[in-house]
Structure formats: C-alpha cells, structure tokens
Amino acid sequence: MSKNQWRGFRKLEADELARLTFLGASGEVTGSSYLLETAHARVLFDCGMCQGERQSRAANERPFPFRARDLELVVLTHAHVDHSGLLPKLVRDGFRGKIHATGPSGELVGLLLRDSAKIHEQDTKSENRRRLRQGKKPIEPLYDADDAERALAKLVLHPFGQEVEIAPGLVVRFVRAGHILGAASVECWIRDQTFARKVVFSGDLGRKREPLLLPPEPPREADLVLLESTYGDRDHKDLDATVEELAQVLEKSVADGGNVLVPVFAVGRAQEILHYIGELERARRIPEVPVFLDSPMAVRATELYQRNADCFRLTGSGARCEAQEPRHLEFCRTPEESMALNERRGVVILSSSGMCEGGRILHHLRHNLWRESTDVVIVGFQARGTLGRALVGGARNVRIFGEPVAVKARVHTLGGFSAHAGQSELVEWVAPMIAAGARVALVHGEDEKRTALAAKLAERTRAEAWQPVRGERAMLRKRGEPVEFATA
Numbered sequence: 001m002s003k004n005q006w007r008g009f010r011k012l013e014a015d016e017l018a019r020l021t022f023l024g025a026s027g028e029v030t031g032s033s034y035l036l037e038t039a040h041a042r043v044l045f046d047c048g049m050c051q052g053e054r055q056s057r058a059a060n061e062r063p064f065p066f067r068a069r070d071l072e073l074v075v076l077t078h079a080h081v082d083h084s085g086l087l088p089k090l091v092r093d094g095f096r097g098k099i100h101a102t103g104p105s106g107e108l109v110g111l112l113l114r115d116s117a118k119i120h121e122q123d124t125k126s127e128n129r130r131r132l133r134q135g136k137k138p139i140e141p142l143y144d145a146d147d148a149e150r151a152l153a154k155l156v157l158h159p160f161g162q163e164v165e166i167a168p169g170l171v172v173r174f175v176r177a178g179h180i181l182g183a184a185s186v187e188c189w190i191r192d193q194t195f196a197r198k199v200v201f202s203g204d205l206g207r208k209r210e211p212l213l214l215p216p217e218p219p220r221e222a223d224l225v226l227l228e229s230t231y232g233d234r235d236h237k238d239l240d241a242t243v244e245e246l247a248q249v250l251e252k253s254v255a256d257g258g259n260v261l262v263p264v265f266a267v268g269r270a271q272e273i274l275h276y277i278g279e280l281e282r283a284r285r286i287p288e289v290p291v292f293l294d295s296p297m298a299v300r301a302t303e304l305y306q307r308n309a310d311c312f313r314l315t316g317s318g319a320r321c322e323a324q325e326p327r328h329l330e331f332c333r334t335p336e337e338s339m340a341l342n343e344r345r346g347v348v349i350l351s352s353s354g355m356c357e358g359g360r361i362l363h364h365l366r367h368n369l370w371r372e373s374t375d376v377v378i379v380g381f382q383a384r385g386t387l388g389r390a391l392v393g394g395a396r397n398v399r400i401f402g403e404p405v406a407v408k409a410r411v412h413t414l415g416g417f418s419a420h421a422g423q424s425e426l427v428e429w430v431a432p433m434i435a436a437g438a439r440v441a442l443v444h445g446e447d448e449k450r451t452a453l454a455a456k457l458a459e460r461t462r463a464e465a466w467q468p469v470r471g472e473r474a475m476l477r478k479r480g481e482p483v484e485f486a487t488a
C-alpha cells in the first residue's frame, strides 16, 4: 500500500467514546463496510464486495483505507457477498483478528466465500489467457481458495440474542433480521467507566411476513441506527397475489404438459420458491408436480436451511424443514443429472443463475424457450443487460452460447417476492428507536431510494435522517449531543 493512501486510525478526541466511519454501501447498495473505533478496539462491521457496476472490479481491488493488520475484529451481519465478500482479501492483506457472526451465517458464508474464490480464480485464469495473447503481464486473482479458508478459520460463531463482549468495553448482540438464513441486526454497546452509547446496525432487513424465516426483531433503543434502504422508496406487491400467480402458472403447465423454468438465486429465493410450491401442494391448490433443484450451490444451501430448522417459524423444535418442500423434490448435483432433465416434460426446474447470466439455467433455457408449452417464471430482480432482463422485456429472439434461440415460451414476471423489507416495514422497524431518541443514518440504498425513505421518515417521525457518503463519520460523544455527524 502506498503511503498517500494510508489514512490511518486517528486518535479519538477527549470527549469521543467512539467513532464510526462509513466506508461502503453509502449511496449505493453493495460493498457494505463500516469502521468503528473505540479507545480499545478497531472493528469493521461487514466487509462486503462491490457488485454489479462496471467499476466494481476497481472498487474491490482498491486498498482498504486502513492497515488490515491494525484492525482487531470484524462483525458480520450476514453471509451475502456484498457484506462478506472481501473478507479473504482482508486476511490476505494481513488481518489477524477474529470474525464474529451467527452460527448459520458461519455455515452459509463458508459456502459463499469458497464459491466466490473459485469464481475469482477462474475469471483470472481466462483473463490471463487473453493477456498472454496480447503480450501483457498476468494478473493475480482478488483472492484465492486459500485466502477464503484462512478467513473462514477466523470465524467465531454466536447464537442469536446473546450479549458477547468482543473487546474491552464493547458488547454486541445479534438479533434476527429475517432476510436470509443467519441474517442479523447487530446491537453494539460501547462503554467506559462512566459513559455508554449504543449503535445498531440493521444489516439487511427481511420482510415482516416472510414464509420461512422468523421475522426481524427490532431493537428498542439506540443512540445511532444505521438503516438499510434498498427498497426505501416503495412497498412490495402483495405476496398472496404473487403466490396465486405462481399457482396459476403451475396449474396451467401441469394441464398442458410443458416445463416450468424458474431461474433462482441459490441462497434464499430457491428455498422460498420450494416452500411455496410445497405449500400450494399441501393446500391442494395445485396437483403434486415433479420439482428439480438443479444447482449444486442451491442444493447445498437448501441442506443448510434444512439443518437450521430453529431459524424457521413453521417447524417444531429440532424438526427438519423439509416438510415445507414439494412432495416430489429431487436434487441435481452432477452434470449428468442436470442433462437428464433435457428429456423430461411436465416438470418444474429451479436452476441458477438468478439473472440467467450463467450456470445450468442457460442449458434449460436453450432446450425449452422455443417450445410454446414452456413457462418461464421470473421471481427475482433482473439487472439491465442480462438475459433475464431481455426475457422480462419480451424479447422474441435471444442468443444462448452464441446460438440464436426463438422465444415461444410464456414469460411470467412475479413481482412480489423479495428478501428485503419495503418502505413501510423499514419505517415500522426504526420508528420506536427514533421515538426513544435515536439518530438515523441511511445506508445500503441508491440515492433516490434513501432520499425517498428520508422523506417518509420525516413525515412519519419528524426525524431528519442523515445520508452519509463514503468517508464521512459519526462521532459518539460522551456528553451533550450523543451523535455528531461529520463530512469527510
């Protein structure tokens, strides 16, 4: 790291109990990272990767604005890579401390970081072949499988609801945030002999009415709350109506004998859709259908969900959550099992990637899109420029593996599934803390979303929410106004 990039940990002022610096997800959705400095510890809350935008590679390669070996601890809200994806890089750069997370997050982050390392290694290999032909020097991957393993070895796992002193005068408690398996909001108390302040990190908040996971548990009070604002500008479509749409598609496809293809994200959405199909079957709303989960990653994630039944609202103690799944569910792990599906008709196939940008779903789309009896069910967000977005937009011809494919299938876009709280749910989650005197900083949202959420909060609670940008800080004071915001 060159000298001029090193900004260093600055000493706290005499009346400062702690200082929080916004390092990522401040004015954007990905790359969550917030640095908390107290008299005794330097702690990073989340260490997320930037995703989606073209500049994200450069953003991920940018050196950390502190020396990794001077950081004592990391606290992880949940496993999604936009919150955890740079942990292996942090370890590669010299971080030697512990990473605190919930038990289920620890299992899930293992799955995701190993996969992420593999992707970085593969991408770098093909990039280097290109560079070699151009006479350029090879590049290194952002991190590799060893870095991921070394990061995972630093995990210290905690149950929900337990106060843990992770450093002198610094206590954290993970409380349920819904969203995905293991996801937590983190309550963080900073104390010295005389004074105490509390910061709450919302993490990503799920919906109040989530099919599988227990709902978010809002903390009651705080001096400062960092609130996510992914859907700060709106509420989601009605869930019951969305499930009914899914039922109609499945019903019709059973009647006409075609296949139903559902591109899914391996963690969260895949398990949710399996649950709804199972529920519709048990309610005899639809006939029982053969369902295939064709993604090794989604299969492993589903097994993790099954092993962590205590995170669910429906199962009794110790029960696996397979009761929530379709009666005729099969897991496809090997490529042969996946290819065997090419011969099947009248089946439901859930496969990744969720935006049809790679993975086994591409093979299924190539084999089925040109058939009129096929239904494609879009259940997640489709970014601009992806094949999934083209299908949603009504494209009649697409290219898959360089080959033109006619789209005769019916494409259904079901808008009501989301792993994130909508605007009203966000307001409801934070309002009691505001009423008890908390200041709010809006993070993890595009600017127009958090501006909309700030306006709604002002209307409902009269609170003025702060919208920090990267590098800005919040000081937690011992006396007087508990929180002071400062620009970079």
Ligand SMILES: [Zn+2]
Pocket: 078, 080, 179, 204
């Ligand atoms: Zn998330």
